Amino acid sequence: MPTLTVETLCSEAALFSAAESRHPEPLLYGVTDGKAVGTYLEQKFKLYLKGRYEFVEGNSASGIDFPGLLVDVKVTSIRQPQSSCPFKSARQKIFGLGYSLIIFVYDKTDNSENRSATLNILHTIYVNAERTADFQMTRGIRNILENEGNQDDLIAFMLDRNLPIDEIEAANIANDILRNPPIQGFLTIFNALQWRLPYGRVIERAGQEEGVIAVYRANLLGRKAPNQIQHLE
Template sequence: MIVFVYIKEDDTKQKKGKLNFLSCTFVESSRTADYQTTTGLRAIIANNGNEDDIFAFLSDHKIPGDDVTLMNMAHEILKSPPKIGYLTISNALQWRLQYSRIVALDETVDGITPIVKYNAKN
C-alpha cells in the first residue's frame, strides 16, 4: 500500500489541476492492520491470554464474523501474533482508513518506507 498526502489545486479557467505531494510512504501489507487492535491483541498474548481472551477482545471490538469465525481467528492469532499495524480503521457504517500515524511516524519501522517525508513547515 502506498499512502499519499497531497494538496490539490484546481484552475477552472485553464482547466488544469495541480497536486502538491506532502508525503508518500510505502506500507507493507504486514503493517496495514489497525494499530489499537494489534497492540491490544499483542498485550493479551504477552499477559498469557488464551483463545477465549482473544475471542472476547474480537467480539468486544465488533470484528465482523460469527462465533465460529472469531474463534478460528483467535486460534490463528494465538498461534501467529500479528505485527503492529500502523493504520487507524473505523468500522462505523463503513470501513474507513486514517493514515496520520504513518505520516507522523518519526522512528524507523520495519515494513514502512518513507518516500517523501511530511514537513509541517510546508
C-alpha cells in the same frame, strides 16, 4: 525494458511526486471530487511507469494496481487523509490486508490566473503488507498474549471491539492468533461495507517504523535507510 520491482516502484514514486508537485494541470482546475483527483494521479503514475518498466497491470479481478508486486496505490488529500479498500475478511484487521500500499498525500491548489491546478505531493509512503493490519486491534491482541491471555480472552476482546464475526469465527481466529501472533499494524481500519482507512498514523510514523517508509516528503526526495530497503520486497 527492465521489470518493475518494489524498490524501483518506490524510487520512481519519489521522482514522480517531485515532478507532479511542479506541474500545473488545467484538467484539474476547479475539481473538488477527490475520486476524480485520485483517478487522475493513479493513471498518470501508471502511464509514467509503463514507459520505463515491464509490469502486470491491475484490473477489477485482481483488485489492486500492481498485482505482480502485491501493491495497491492510494491517493488522498491532506485535508482528510483517508480512502477505502474492499472488505474481504475480518481477518484483514488482524493479519493485514494481504498486500502493500503506496500512498500519495497531496494538497491541491487552484491558480485562477492560468486556470490550472497543482497537486503538491506532501508525502508518499510505502506500507509493507505485514504492517497493514489495524493498529489498536493488533496492539490489544499483542498485549493480551504478553499477559498470558488465552483463547477466551482473545474471543472476548474481538467481540468487544465489534469485529464483524460470529463467535465460531472468533474462536477460529483466536486459535490462529495463538499459533501465529500478528505483527504490529499501523493502519486505522473502520468497519464498513468497505474498509475505511484513515492515514494520519502512517503519515506521522513514516520513516520511524520498520515497514512504514517515507518514500518522499515535500521538497525532499526520500532516501530509504539501509535497514528499511531489505523489507521492501
